[in-house]
Amino acid sequence: MQSSSHSKQQRSREYEAKNLLVLEGLEAVRKRPAMYIGSTDTRGLMHCLWEIIDNAVDESLAGYGETVEVVLGGDGSITVRDQARGIPVDIEPKTGLSGVEVVFTRLHAGGKFGNSSYNATGGLHGVGASVVNALSSRLDVQVDRGGATWEMNFRRGVPGTFDGDGPDAPFTPGGTLRKVGRVAKGRTGTRVRYWPDRQIFLHDAEISLQHLQERARQTAFLVPGLAIEVHDLRGDEPTHENFHFVGGITEFAEFLSHDAPVTDVLRLQGRDTFTETVPMLDENGAMTPTDVERELEVDIAVRWGTGYDTAVKSFVNIIATPKGGTHVQGFERGLHRAFTRSLEGTRLLKNGEEVIKDDCMEGLTAVITVRLAEPQFEGQTKEVLGTPPVSRLVARIVEQEFSEFLTTTKPALRPMARTLMEKVVNASRTRVAARAHKENQRRKTALESSTLPPKLKDCRSSDVDSTELFIVEGDSALGTANVARNSEFQALLPIRGKILNVQKASLGDMLKNAECAAIIQVVGAGSGRSFDLDNARYGKVIFMADADSDGAHIRTLLATLFFRYMRPMVEAGRVYSAVPPLHRFELTKPKRGYDKYIYTYSDAEYQRTAAELTKKGITFKEPQRYKGLGEMDAHQLKETTMDPRHRTLRRLTVDDIEAAEHVFEMLMGNDVAPRKEFIVEGAYNLESDRIDA
Structure with a gap:
């Protein structure tokens, strides 16, 4: 026991400053990649691609470039091209490095921290390009700017030059940004080509074309006029998809809706400002809390249908927030307030009845977008918006805009608003009835059986x-x-x-x-x-x-x-x-290996069984149908069924909920025409001898 205690004391004394591991630059990213991209499986691989694409889309949001091209190469590379301003190639004064090297090698560096270059962006932590670089076995970046093409290469975040193509080409560390060609003076843009590092990512991690196309389609909806091209050169049959929409989130809401409409797509829009206290560097290099005036832009598309499911997509600066955040909380609160106050002026609700948030959102399809500078996200993966004042401002805008619709006197809109309020009231009553039914139908105890x-x-x-x-x-x-x-x-x-x-x-x-x-x-x-x-x-x-x-x-x-x-x-x-x-064969003299009774479950099996028994000379009575x-x-029932x-x-x-709902509605719903069309179409494909009459 004494020797054991002594050894523990020895180990504790060995914990000195020399034992501390200091991770510098991009080493921290390679040591703990999940802190930056969430995981090292397919989700992390896709997140790296989103970071590069978002940089190009942010340029389009700022008014530069109308096309983003994504190429999945057959050699495992991924290329993202744009025709925007191009990454700065001049020297950044504090580091003495070119703008390209700063963006791709320094964490928390970029043009999205102040208000000079971008007003509202999705990539704001300044770690996107540098993290992708750190987790790539090779990354090549080319910038068209100032009448020239500039190029820089990296291997696992280290600048250098490659002698050949691909990540396995000979590499010499120490390269810098260099001029490799000339272009027309007005031509600008950035091309990033990289190979994910298989030392970091799991062997079965791969880019999902379906998810990439869904994200490209979603982004094209959110940025009207932006064209996103996706080329997949992997496999024997290359594919190409082009996503380009001009209708914005109105068209997005229509795309997401699958049931019959109760309302048209409504747009709830507004702007407001709030004051946010953020730490900023002063002239002496110290962080000083500073009040900054922020502008919030809200644009929401809503549409109600006859169905019961709710579909809400939320975005901050075109970046999806699948887990919601303060903007979604504000939307739900403003929507509920608008319905509650508008219904008070009608006779639709009886005494004691009330509507809750779920009643208001039944059958709702909504696309929620907000834009603001430097939003606060919970984590680098940006799944939840955390900026507190957004909830209050979004609720105020939604309540004001939507109340105007619900209380409108315009002949074209008034019946639609009335129908929607009736739907919400019916949803409330159905909820109450279902809750009462549930309480009555709980599993009974032995005394209540x-x-x-x-x-x-x-x-x-x-x-x-x-x-x-x-x-x-x-x-x-x-x-x-x-x-x-x-x-x-x-x-x-x-x-x-x-x-x-x-x-x-x-x-x-x-x-x-x-x-x-x-x-x-x-x-x-x-x-x-x-x-x-x-x-x-x-x-x-x-x-x-x-x-x-x-x-x-x-x-x-x-x-x-x-x-x-x-x-x-x-x-x-x-x-x-x-x-x-369907049938039963009774064998008169069953041979070894055969039961006295043989059951068949289809006409085809019946024919095969009859032929087999006849061929083997096994006699049987007239089969029973x-x-x-x-x-x-x-x-017989026990043995067979x-x-x-x-x-x-x-x-x-149910493999596809939406497809199943469509089939049930077509075959069992109120609309007769699609069912008749389905039956008539099927009648032509039915062989007359299959009819059991």
Whole structure:
């Protein structure tokens, strides 16, 4: 024990100044890259590309350059070109280095800290280009400026020269900015080509073309008139996309909307100023708190549709803030205030009723953009805006502008405003009804189990992971299924025929429908926005209906109910459809390896089985064609459809929410024309001999 204590004391004495590691310049970036780009996987790789693209876009925002070109090379390089002013090539007096070398080698250096070069930018920390340089095995920058082309090369942030192309070419440290050619005097621009350093990034990290195109499209919407070209030269088939929009965020909001409109796209715009205290260098080089007058520019596009989902995209100086921030908080608060005050002057709300933020935002598509100098972001990845005064100013502008729309007397706008307020009030009432329904339908304790529907044949187990709820068609099938089931973990709920089509019906009508209400009550997790997957009473919900057109219709109606009001069950993969057999072969003299009964589940499988048995000389009685589950005895139903060891289940999955919503609306919604067109089109593709009549 004494020797152990003595060794600890020895180790503590060895902690001297000589043991401290001082990371200078870009060494800190290479040592801790995640501090600057978030991660070293694909997200970090994409973040580096955004930093270079944002520099070019900031030039366009400042009024210089209308084109940005991005090239993903087949050799692993990434190139970003613009026709803006070009990075300064003259000597920066404090460091004695050229402007290009300062930008690409010094952290927190650039033209975006004061108000002289840029008014509002996305890249403001001054670490973007230098961090990308530090994390690149090679970076080449060329600048057209003053009638000449200037070039500088770097290897992992160190200036030098390469003898050849690519990151593996021989490298000599110590290079500086040099003139390599002449251009027309009025021609300016910057070209950055770099190879990400595979010593830093994970081996499977790669540039996502889909994300790059989405970001390019988004930026082109936000900067009307800017053209962004994306070339992907990787692979055997190069691709090229050009993004150029003139409609701005109005066109962006229309692009993001997928439901029928309740309102046109409305623009909420305004300017205001605020005072911000920031540390600034004085003449003696000391940091002094200084009050700076800032200007805030707000431009928001909003549009409400008939749907229920909310889509809000927020940006600060065209940089996306996916996690929101003070500008989004201000928007939501201003929107809520505008609705609350405008509804007070109408008779739409009854006594005791109120609207909350979620009611106001149901069916909303919004693009929120604010511009201000030197915004405060939470972290280098700029996902959250933190400038405090922005929330108050945005709320004031939104409330004023949107209240004017809601209380307008213009004949063209007044019906639209009225319809929108009615939608918000209905959303409020639906929310209250759903909350009450959820409270009433919580999973019951053993003493309260009698409140569950009497027709439910519940299971004994309370282990949600193992329990199954079969929703069966009709009382006749219920009787057979009740004998066939394993009552330890399998529950049965019969429904009478076809339930309500909830895609057409309101929430109130759905709750009044006995079959729908019973299903929601038995599942026990509520419905709609109040649905809580953790409260579901069963691990699996299985639709068990006849294998005919009526059975298919019933399964579709049940799928519609779960997708619209209990969607988390579907998304979690806990909703299934049983697959009962269509035919049964009874072998008269079964040979070894064959059971007495063989079941087939499709006409094609039936044909194959019949041919195989005939070819092998195995005789069988006339195959039985099942028209419904009621034709099976309990043993057959258990063996083919309910026993987990032998049955087949078809899981309902949702890979694309928007596509699924479109299909449900087309097949089950109120609009008849698209459904008729779909049916007529499908009729021409249907072979007449497939009709089971």
